[in-house]
Amino acid sequence: MVQYDPLSLFDEEINRRDVPALKTHPMVVGLNGENLFAAGVADMDFMAPPPVLEAMQKRLDHGVFGYEAMPAGLIAALMRWLQNQHDWEVPKDHILTSPNILTALAMAASLFTEVGDAVIVQPPVFFDFFDVLNENHREIVQNPLIFDQGHYRMDFEDLENKASHPKTKMIYLCNPHNPVGRVWREQELRTLGDICSRHGVLVVSDEMHGDLVFTDFKYKSFAALGPEYAANCITCISPAKTFNIASCCSAFTLIADEDKRKAFQVENSRLSVNKNNPFANVAMKAAYSSGAPWLEAVISYLESNVEMVRDALGNIPGIELVEPEGTFLLWIDFSGLELGLDELYAFLRKQAKWSVTRGHSFGKEGKGFARVNIACTRAKLETALSSLELAVGRLHS
């Protein structure tokens, strides 16, 4: 198997502004934001895996881009990936495609709940969950995570309470959890699953970050807990984050229950979202077939970036890292700086020169926190950390 040296792959600085990348776009970093540490949007600054680039180049060289079917072997490559990486055997006929994860989340809500029904979310959580549910006129019921001594866990008592309400029909689970970085343990998932099935609550499990898990942790898909759990679940996965191909891939929706799968299929064709572009097809097939060594290298690079942040924050009073178990998104507690909300983000932008995602966009529980994307070169992260340390020094002097 190919082996990569993470440093030679990921130390190269690539100017994201050469294309209209969202991460560095004025829409995200604001006007005059070009000198900020762009740590908001959740993608990586790294080139896609070499086999993906080669496959896309080959497809480009072919030169004809008329209608085409899904390439033979793509679904088989995905199935092998799930089996080899996660010991998870998914039957071929459970796998559907979706244009992206948010479409699948919206479709699940619109197909399996009614307007006015309640859907549970577990804040602080990926802000688009709120938008999808609001736009689909579903009531959002919050089951906040418990933050205890620097660690997040689920509040099962509150979950039981909220799931038992007759209006509650669904939960959006985020596994691993964006932004707090938890990789849910098997027992936690079982407890959640048992509560949901007791009360007829369908689990929609967004597992987009499932491949990006650190060495000491193991991602377990909710549906992999067993057939009775899979039967009450819609699983959403995608190679977008794993291989940094968010703008040129689609997603997969895994549905064990036959009726629900048929309903999804019908909706896919009603909305004509069952087509795909040829670059996405070859990128995904190459990534799932030959991307494992690159993924191993990127995880090792991310782990050393986490270490760098941990070391630096150890010397900066008032700022605490919530230890991540996976993802390239760090959840950092700035409340010890004792700044008001507006003051905090103005301080981060103007003094530290950081552009982050504000904690309270993930729910009110995120006040005083920020989500910080560390999938960037070590050099960039080092500069950002020094700038933060100097800014905090000035604040205290």
Ligand SMILES: Cc1ncc(COP(=O)(O)O)c(C=O)c1O
């Ligand atoms: C947990 C989670 N789900 C979904 C998405 C968005 O997925 P997509 O671009 O496939 O709609 C993101 C992107 O940051 C995410 O973190």
